[in-house]
Amino acid sequence: MSPVTEQWGEVLRTHLALGEEDSPARAAAAFSAEAGFFAVAGRGDEDGWPYFRSTAKGAEGAQGAVPDDIEALCTVCEEAVHPRGLRIAGTFWQRESREVISDVVTGSELELGLLREGDRAMWVVRAAPDVCMFVLVDGDREAQVSEARSLVLDFGSFLAGQGY
Template identity: 50%
Template sequence: MPPVTEQWEDILSTRFALGGSHPAVRAVAAFSAESGLFATAGREGEDGRQFFGGGAGQGDRQPPVETDHSPDRAEMAALWTAGEDPGRPPMLRLAGAEWRREELDRITDAVTGTELDLALLRDGNRVMWVARTGRGICVLVLVDGDDEGHAAEARSLTLDFDSFLVGQGY
């Protein structure tokens, strides 16, 4: 079931209230094994794809990137493994940044009762949460900085969106 990108971008913007009452969240994205990175949204109308995918959009402060740095299926699959090499955690490359997984939890969604995977990724002083639903859809939530309050807020929003996805049949 291939998602319609425009609808998902609207859903991401609406559910995460980007630019509204949740200023800690910089951008969000949705990924599926079928479609790859299929929807992004940024705070205050900013092009979210620059944080997760290839080149920056028109008017962005960053110059365009010549190669696509969107996650691929293998990288996303590796993110959910326990890690073959205990000295080196799984890594995900997004838009030229190397995100290292710090935590991986299997939790039960309080609203839907479904099991889901939740990973905390870090790139320097930036934090990102990634949740994976039962149907292989992943939600990525990028936070400004690594303030613990911002990270906790983003984690909550990630779980909220996952509950929404499950409610929609994903």
């Protein structure tokens, strides 16, 4: 099943309540080993790309994308987050926890990892061997981290139900 970027961006926005000011998620991205990042969304009108893709000044001063460490992200999709952590958009995220949760609807297993970088938190859920998603938590209160966890698990269940 090949994802369509425009549709998946809206799916992320809807499932993670990114259109609401009080959403516990700041930005989200869906990634597959086959397609790379196939959907990215930020809260409200915010661009979510800077949280997931590095940019640097090009030779002529234009903004150009710097390739992400796709091999590392593919590894995330294969085995959840490596104990050493993960570099995303030039930021090193340290894995704080990892758990495997059985989805009650589909019976599939979802791997969930919590990443930290200073006082920031990000959830990673692996819904299938080649598909995972990232949700950057808005703020550092544990209530926001917990609420974002619920949203990311719901979305992981949705992905599993869609055959990913």
